[in-house]
Amino acid sequence: MTRAVHHLDLWVDDVEIAEGEWGWLLAWCGWQREEGMRSWLHDDGTYLFMEHSPDQHGAHDRLLPGINHLALIVESRDELDRMRAESTEHGWHEMYADRYPHAGGDEHVALYLENSEGVEVEVVVGE
Numbered sequence: 001m002t003r004a005v006h007h008l009d010l011w012v013d014d015v016e017i018a019e020g021e022w023g024w025l026l027a028w029c030g031w032q033r034e035e036g037m038r039s040w041l042h043d044d045g046t047y048l049f050m051e052h053s054p055d056q057h058g059a060h061d062r063l064l065p066g067i068n069h070l071a072l073i074v075e076s077r078d079e080l081d082r083m084r085a086e087s088t089e090h091g092w093h094e095m096y097a098d099r100y101p102h103a104g105g106d107e108h109v110a111l112y113l114e115n116s117e118g119v120e121v122e123v124v125v126g127e
Helices: 015-028 077-090
Strands: 007-011 039-041 047-051 069-074 093-095 110-114 120-125
Touching: 015 039, 015 047, 015 069, 015 077, 015 120, 069 077, 077 093, 077 110, 077 120
Parallel strands: 007 047, 069 120
Antiparallel strands: 039 047, 093 110, 110 120
């Protein structure tokens, strides 16, 4: 399998909160936490590394130039529904709840979440 992305480097303001939010979400999507690290590894070899850097400045704003959101995959609609039911207790806020699961269009099945730092994640049922 060839991977299209080598890694993602996620800067966060509060590492403890972010580890809980992202750890829960990434586990749902099949990523494994690397022992003793603030990183998660996907079966395709892509990894996500989380850190707080002293070089950070200002708050995250997904509407400014840069990456708007990250889209991850789950295997089934059942998984997506269970993720939706549990997301709030893990620090995520559902976006577009009135249009779930078709906020991205009639043929697109996804859940849109936003974490405590305003980062949007779209979780798509695998195609």
